Amino acid sequence: MAPWSLSFWLTYEEVLSLMVANVPNRPKESKLKKFVNSRIPITEWLPKYTKNDIVADFIAGLTVGLTMMPQSIAYAGLAGLSPQYGLYTAFIGSFTYIFFGTIKEVSIGPTSLMAIITQSYVDGLPIECVVLLTFMAGVVELLMGVFRLGFLVEFISSPITSGFTSASALIIILAQLKPLLGIKSHSHDFLMMVIEIFENIGETRLPDVSLGMGCIMFLFAIKRISRIQTRNRNLRKSLWFLGISKNAICVFLTSLLGIYLHECRGGAPFKLTGEVVQGLPSFSFPNLTAVIDDKPVNFKGMLESLGWGVIVVPFVAVLANVAIAKSYASDVVVDANQEMMTLGFCNLLGSCVQAMPSCGAFTRSAVASSSDVRTPLQGLYSASVIMLALSLLTPYFYYIPKAALAAVLITAASSLIDYEIFPKLWRTDKFDFLLTIFTFVVGVIFGVEIAIVSGALINMIRLLKVWTRPVIFTFIRSGRQGREYLYLKPELGLYYPTADYLTEYIKKQHKNHKCPMALDCQNVLHIDYAGCKALETMLNLYNDKEVQLILLNVSPIIKGKLKTVLDKNNLIYCQSSNEICDKAFDLQICSEEEVPLTLSNGNKNDNLKERKLSLYDNALETMLNLYNDKEVQLILLNVSPIIKGKLKTVLDKNNLIYCQSSNEICDKAFDLQICSEEEVPLTLSNGNKNDNLKERKLSLYDNV
Incomplete structure (x- = not known):
């Protein structure tokens, strides 16, 4: 895509191109020859x-x-x-x-x-x-x-x-x-x-x-x-x-x-x-x-x-x-x-x-x-x-x-x-x-x-509504000694259309729950200036030691932007949920239980698993067609029963492979019972050198 279109979409064709590019071992070609062949x-x-x-x-x-x-x-x-x-x-x-x-x-x-x-x-x-x-x-x-x-x-x-x-x-x-x-x-x-x-x-x-x-x-x-x-x-x-x-x-x-x-x-x-x-x-x-x-x-x-x-x-x-x-x-x-x-x-x-x-x-x-x-x-x-x-x-x-x-x-x-x-x-x-x-x-x-x-x-208009009113996972989590904290995880990144909504939502939760709050930023792949200022407003709410705001799973890129925009040295970062207990309650061990509270996107009685986000597309079916042999497979991980039902309705396929945990992937893909996993960065290419998913501008503004 052109540079200006990078700020809009990571379409499923790009995901497919990444997948296809890494299935076979393809010989390298000169740039000129590759360009001529493509055009x-x-x-x-x-x-x-x-x-x-x-x-x-x-x-x-x-x-x-x-x-x-x-x-x-x-x-x-x-x-x-x-x-x-x-x-x-x-x-x-x-x-x-x-x-x-x-x-x-x-x-x-x-x-x-x-x-x-x-x-x-x-x-x-x-x-x-x-x-x-x-x-x-x-x-x-x-x-x-x-x-x-x-x-x-x-x-x-x-x-x-x-x-x-x-x-x-x-x-x-x-x-x-x-x-x-x-x-x-x-x-x-x-x-x-x-x-x-x-x-x-x-x-x-x-x-x-x-x-x-x-x-x-x-x-x-x-x-x-x-x-x-x-x-x-x-x-x-x-x-x-x-x-x-x-x-x-x-x-x-x-x-x-x-x-x-x-x-x-x-x-x-x-x-x-x-x-x-x-x-x-x-x-x-x-x-x-x-x-x-x-x-x-x-x-x-x-x-x-x-x-x-x-x-x-x-x-x-x-x-x-x-x-x-x-x-x-x-x-x-x-x-x-x-x-x-x-x-x-x-x-x-x-x-x-x-x-x-x-x-x-x-x-x-x-x-x-x-x-x-x-x-x-x-x-x-x-x-x-x-x-x-x-x-x-x-x-x-x-x-x-x-x-x-x-x-x-x-x-x-x-x-x-x-x-x-x-x-x-x-x-x-x-x-x-x-x-x-x-x-x-x-x-x-x-x-x-x-x-x-x-x-x-x-x-x-429907997409704009989804962007401006993202789903926010909200749980009350309790530690081993009964100390509770509020866990929030936005579905999308933190941009100017969502900043005000997220700020108001956290204000409401702060008013109803006087306990530390952990904001999971795992899905926040990009943040703009308005998003940084929204975080500053949130931090001002949590300015005492008893009720704190902790940022969980923040990438180095996001940390750098927050450091540039915010004039604060008291930001609390955690890379795992266990650290939350340590920094919020000075506890070393935290046995957690999740109590569903709400899943909010501005509508009552709305649940993520039941959310209708236009599944009727051939994106997943096209991906499955690429992986139709036993040697190279596509496995679907953590698929909810609702989504399974929709896939069964739309796709005429009986060979879908589902897994509920990462260990099962090895069992079904390689016939192994134990899988020691290591993560190796692959590459997310969009035509630019030194481009990385975390550094991608406005990157994946969806949960594809």
Whole structure:
């Protein structure tokens, strides 16, 4: 991350990168070579390319290309564009990702989500504005990658993504009812589309409805048939190929029907796609002028007409692309910044061939994964299929029925609605469940961009509440002679948002309990000036010998900061709980008992173990996937029953290894009964030399 982003997050990708970096013994590389390999990944994997990889990538690329071709035509129509623009987007995205992409399964091209968002910003505008939107999306994505702003994606949680994706799917389905029914409608607002469909229902064309419904039933039937389990290997492969090529088969068969009726019967009874420009596009820089409403408009005017699209479109594209990359990156750590730069290059080059905004697609990535893809070079074969279609097949695209394309989009959009997440969210986190419903409703009524922004704001407010009202473990501990002291342990660090709250909380405890207080600073990895002054206020409360404030487990870095800010020499430090008795009561031995008092974060009846902190993420699942063999294992220590229940609900894994003590780790990891442990500093790397966890600025502002 960039230096300024260090003061914000230690994301779980960094934790994963630390874990992955230390699993195998990797040879050292020169800095220049490492940099080139990280920015142009083809330089790393191409020298290792084998004949087996060629065959596997050819099969995968061919199948992805056959899937992408009808999708590109349909998605271009969804965006309100001619079919050729979807094909331009498909081949340039696939080709560019070969050089800069990091995940072999990702296929860059037009998607339903990008199409529906693009359409909302370019409706009624000329193609020059669409191309400029693609160019600006590439610029924004490239800048986000260069300035390492990948952490911004973390503000969009899985529930928000599921909510706005499901809303987009519903909008797509409703929008495709118009060509499916053969009626005209010019509105793209959800509620207005519903009204127009009901108003024009009398104009429904029976041939379009019959063909469209037949295609939908055909596509769902093929999808069901392809999932049949059989022991016959050849039959299993045939069913698999049938399943992944169902869209191409549907479009091909209906095109033959359209050709026959149009050429032999004097005209097709259903609406056809129409003329498609033949051949590959010329490579040129996007036009910075256009004619809008019969008036010439310059670059500034074009940007004004696009509005917030230049920000929303690239942000959604990055979000979708990183989500796909994480889903299929089981053995590598996803470099979100590299993926953003790659997507930026795809859109920048795409704007030079009149492409629409693009990103990765879950459906094509699933096809590539099931095809046993080996490297991103499969994009070369996918792009070749699209270029052949542009060169040879465009005259036949004229005969593709619009109802068939609508059926392809409806079946594809139906798979975007995540039905399974709702019961899981209800069982794990009611807040996330309500957030998903909220994002979905807002997306349907007001638009996807409003849903994303509002969902992210709610998540940020929730995080701010957690930061400003941290959980504080509070116990009454008693020594061997019955002498009691108050034990407090804040969950988070001591920063200016939490300083006042912690001060007021300790004042309240001081008023209620006239006994020494031990403030455990084990979780305080960083403290700012406001935090130091808050400690000074606390120390002023405990200025007599009978009632003292003792600081427990304070790191040397924190001690140095306290010494710099506070003008006090009477700070009492302890490194173990036994020392508390010595310094507070002049006792040498202290047999302690813990009596739960309160666990406060500003809410009544709130308990840490029952706290809902949005577990529905794939962070832990990704970590577990890294450690899936017997030699290198990931063991979960001190997991509460509540958290175990949530993990069991969300993760489909039975091989989780739990330990309740550190000695058990050796038993389960090495089959040893006794484990003499030594701690060896590893390294927490964030790209800077001499960087240590304790010295990290604002470091781990979470309990990851």
